[in-house]
Amino acid sequence: MLAGKRVLLIIGGGIAAYKTLDLIRRLRAAGAAVTPVMTRAAEEFVTPLSVAALAGEEVHRDLFDLTKEAQMGHIQLSRVADLVVVAPATADLMAKMAQGHADDLASTLLMATDTRVLIAPAMNVRMWQHPATVRNRDILAGDGILSVGPNDGDMACGEHGPGRMAEPAEIVDAIGAALADGPLKGRRIVMTSGPTHEPIDPVRYIANRSSGAQGTALGRALAGLGAEVVFVTGPASVPPPAGVEVVRVETARQMRDAVLAALPADAAVFAAAVADWRVTSESASKIKKGVGESPTLQFAENPDILAEVSKLGQGRPGLVVGFAAETDDVIRHATEKRARKGCDWIVANDVSPATGIMGGAENAVTIITEDGADSWERMGKDAVAMALARRIAETLGPASGRGPAAEAAWSL
Template sequence: MLASKRILLIIGGGIAAYKTLDLIRRLRERGAAVTPVLTGAAEEFVTPLSVSALAGEKVYRALFDLTDEAEMGHIQLSRSADLVVVAPATADLMGKMAAGLANDLASTLLMATDTPVLIAPAMNVRMWQHPATRRNHAQLAADGIRFIGPNEGDMACGEYGPGRMSEPLEIVAAIEAALGDGPLKGKRVLVTSGPTHEPIDPVRYIANRSSGAQGTAVARALAALGAEVVFVTGPADVPPPDGVEVVRVQSAREMDAAVDAALPVDAGVFAAAVADWRVASASDRKLKKSRDGLPVLEFAENPDILKRVSRMEAGRPPLVVGFAAETNDVIENATAKRLRKGCDWIVANDVSPATGIMGGSENAVILITGEGAEEWPRMSKEAVADRLARRIAETLVG
């Protein structure tokens, strides 16, 4: 898939630089040639020797190296690749790119290149959320720079939140998509995500603990494989991924309508935690305490989106994937759900409080298909998404 492709890999100075060693290995496994460039700060985290040994090529480090200028000037180096990848893209590198600065080899290459650029940000959560970084992110996106990540999780500094560099396989998938070689290029995929909020009155609602993290990761992974993704999301805690069509909804009925509007698609991934019930007659005014006692709420059943789409006689997606959050007898309950709904696959997990999965950064799933149950090891939600996206690609395109 990446055979004969040349990647110019600029390694920034952050703890996430160690992941680039695995990234180089993964790229070379797929037939890509990797030309590495190390910033001065990157050498504090990985050595030129280790990078060169894995890449099988010389490491470029200094802008004013006369030997390199004679052999391959920075202009030629910046334009000889099919794609420029910056990983990790630190706050400093992003700031230089956004401002058009060029005072070292890495920033000069980024200014001189006429090839596409993909960056994988990595920094402390406060740095990622800082207004200056948000401005730089917006400017780089407007300039046509592609992004992969950052992910949410534990930081080396001990804090938690968005700022972790994407995993090597996620970056590989984004590289494939950026080069137009993604296996899902030309495929349209629907992903639902997050909880739904069912109103009781204008200020109260019924909801669940879904953060939307897994659905968001799935949408990002599918887009990285080249798919055109329609992302229908309830009011999730995590922001939607870049590079997808985002449709925001609140209630199950709104999500049902948005799903209809997105069809037809080549695959539907229904990761949303849709509320089973709603208040039959939500009040248009805030309910008040009364001496007459507690208010009585009458419930109505919400539309079963997964079942309806799975059993469509016309326009059914060739692949329908549902999710099952269980607290006991996971395989038995999920297998029964797949048959009851009529979908092709069910991604099941145990969301008992002791697992820490609901709202957490990791997941442990069991893929239920017509052939049986396949247990996956516990891993990050991003890794689960990448594995699921690749299985979807294998099914749709062989």
């Protein structure tokens, strides 16, 4: 996938910059050419000499290099690459990208390029979770910027949480997916992600403990393999992936309507944690706490979206995949769920508190099919997503003719 490709690598000023040396080595080993650009801050963490030696090319550092700027070198640099990669993408670089600043070589290249851009964010957990960074992440996702990571883990500052730059191998996989024609090109996939919120009154609701991280990673991986993805998401705590059609919903009934409206599709993937029940009569005003009293709530079952789509006659997707989050006897419960729902696969995992999977950066899944159970080793959620996306691609095979997704040109 990478042989003969040219990557413009912009190295930001963060402690994770040391990982870019391994990233360059891996890209070169895969046959890609790497043109390195370093910010001034990046030079505080890795030397231009080390970067140049591994890349086999000059490191570009100055916007106002007269010998190059006579031919508008920064414009040329931004457009000869097959992909622009920013690693590490610091909070400052992401802010510049989101707000359109161009006050150094790196930010000017990012403003001047019409090439796809992939960022690998890396920063302190509090910086990653700061409202300004959250806003900038949403802006960049809306602009079609691809991203990989960050991962959860220990940081150089001694804190723990999301903010660690994705590992070089993960970034290489993301680059390969971005540059691939894609085995899912011409395929249309509808998927759900995140929780649903079922209102009790204007300030309270029923929900599941889902961040939407695994669904977001899977949507990104499917799009990276060339699929046209309709991403129906509840109120997740992570932004949706770039390069997909995002449909935002809140309740299970809204999610059902959005899924049915998005059909036909080649595959349907239900990764959302849909609330099983809703209250029958939502209060129009806040329910007040009474002395010695507790409110009585009546419940009704929500629509079973997975079962409904699995049992469609005409118009059923060729592959229907459900998810099962279990806390005990995972394989038995997931196998029974697959039979009950009528879907082709169930992706099951153990989300009991001891696993740390719910809300964490890793997952350990078992794929339940008519052939039995296939348990995978524990790995990062991005890696799980890519492995699932590849298995979906292998199952569907190449698109034949002009199906529902083939009418639209693929873009990440």
